[in-house]
Amino acid sequence: MPISTKPLTGSDFVVEVSGIDLSESQDAETIAALRTALGKHSILVFRQQSLTNEQQIAFSRNFGELEIHLVRQYLMPEHPEIIVLSNVGAGGVKPTANGGAYWHSDISYRAKPPLGSLLYGVEVPPEGGNTLFANMYGAYDTLSDDLKNKVDGRKAVHSYLGRFMAMRDRDTSHKGEDKFELDEEQQESFPPVLHPIVRTHPESGRKALYVNDGFTIGIEDMDEDDGKALLRKLNIHATRDPLLYSHAWQPGDVVFWDNRSTMHCATSYDPVHTRTMHRTTIQGDTPY
Ligand code: OGA
Ligand code: MN
Numbered sequence: 342m343p344i345s346t347k348p349l350t351g352s353d354f355v356v357e358v359s360g361i362d363l364s365e366s367q368d369a370e371t372i373a374a375l376r377t378a379l380g381k382h383s384i385l386v387f388r389q390q391s392l393t394n395e396q397q398i399a400f401s402r403n404f405g406e407l408e409i410h411l412v413r414q415y416l417m418p419e420h421p422e423i424i425v426l427s428n429v430g431a432g433g434v435k436p437t438a439n440g441g442a443y444w445h446s447d448i449s450y451r452a453k454p455p456l457g458s459l460l461y462g463v464e465v466p467p468e469g470g471n472t473l474f475a476n477m478y479g480a481y482d483t484l485s486d487d488l489k490n491k492v493d494g495r496k497a498v499h500s501y502l503g504r505f506m507a508m509r510d511r512d513t514s515h516k517g518e519d520k521f522e523l524d525e526e527q528q529e530s531f532p533p534v535l536h537p538i539v540r541t542h543p544e545s546g547r548k549a550l551y552v553n554d555g556f557t558i559g560i561e562d563m564d565e566d567d568g569k570a571l572l573r574k575l576n577i578h579a580t581r582d583p584l585l586y587s588h589a590w591q592p593g594d595v596v597f598w599d600n601r602s603t604m605h606c607a608t609s610y611d612p613v614h615t616r617t618m619h620r621t622t623i624q625g626d627t628p629y
Contacts, residue, residue: 344371346378346385354476355384355586363387363595364396372403375597379457380544383602384474384586387595392461394420394432394619397595401459401621408448408455408622411530415440417619427617431463441607444475444580445555446600447622450501452534456625459597464617465590469610474586477549477602480579481539484550488578491571492538492550496561500533503558535561538575540628542601549602550579551628579604601625 346356356378361371379385392400398420401407407422417423417432430436447458460472484492538560540551554576560568587608588596598605610616 344374346382348382349386350586352476352479353382354479354584355386355474356382357386357388359388361387363390363400364392366399367403376404376544379597379599380542380602383476383478383599384588385597386588387597388591389593390461390595391593392595392619394423397459397461397619397621398422401623405456405623405625408624410448410622411527413527422621424620424622425617426460426620427615428612429615429617431617432619438612439607439609441472441605442609443555444576444604444606445553446477446551446604449536449551449553449600450499450531450534450556453627454499454536454625455600455622457597457599457601458620458622459595461619462590462592462594462596463619464615465592465594466610466614466616468589469608470614470616471587471589471608472596473606473608474588474598475579475604475606476584476586477551477579477604478542478545478547479584480550480575481548483584484578488574492575495538495563496535497538497552497557497568497572498533498559498561499536499556500558501531501556502528503533503556533558536628540601542599543626543629545602547602550575551601552576553604580606601628 344358344360346358349355349357409421410424415424415434417425425432425434426440428436448454538552539548541548552575557572
């Protein structure tokens with residue numbers, strides 16, 4: 342059966358894909374169709390999947406090499422391609438309270454940030470714990486002329502450590518979050534990088550805003566305070582309601598998002614419930 346897509350929002354941001362079992366091997370035509378759909382829609386939702394670790398890795402590899410995250414404490418020991426986000430700890434990985442509860446695009450602090458990520462809901466709470474997504478094509482398209490002029494052709498600084506320090510300084514509730522406990526080698530593996538603030542999606546050809554609250558810490562050749570103020574404005578603009586999709590997880594959901602044209606943010610839930618998610622991350626190219 343060929344795959345079919347059904348929009349989940351009023352726009353073409355986010356489609357549910359049916360007619361595909363991700364545990365099976367896929368032909369080149371199906372992968373090409375999914376790749377095109379990702380560039381067009383930014384978020385692909387697959388329901389009622391049942392995946393072993395090997396199957397999630399194999400399906401993800403159809404789209405490129407997989408990223409092995411530098412913060413190794415959340416990687417599955419037997420399968421370092423899988424990051425485990427779980428409030429109870431699972432698969433030999435220690436628990437993390439609220440990983441990703443800030444607006445970000447995964448690993449944007451690398452010179453070649455990932456093309457996309459696949460998150461598999463293994464065990465999810467009955468309510469809450471949604472993942473919010475922001476449409477960064479839409480964010481660029483709806484920028485005022487004034488803001489467009491300010492950002493066109495400019496670059497922003499992305500850093501994992503910048504986020505670590507900023508969050509620690511400004512929000513003490515993050516003090517206990519163990520994601521911030523980086524050893525020196527890990528700290529040295531995160532030098533700041535520059536990326537264009539407006540990037541062109543290599544497949545769709547569309548422009549997307551490419552800054553995020555989590556990892557973008559300044560703007561090249563701009564005074565620090567002015568840069569931070571502009572970044573704040575851009576983030577507020579990009580996370581307005583009409584640009585958002587909130588994914589309410591059911592067990593067996595796989596959400597495949599495009600990191601080049603979206604940001605995402607985890608939301609809270611009652612911690613008496615277990616939430617265990619498995620993520621694979623597909624390597625991408627230098628943004629332009
Ligand atoms: C991620 C992430 C958010 C969530 O897996 O990259 O940010 O809702 N997850 O679990
Ligand atoms: Mn993330």
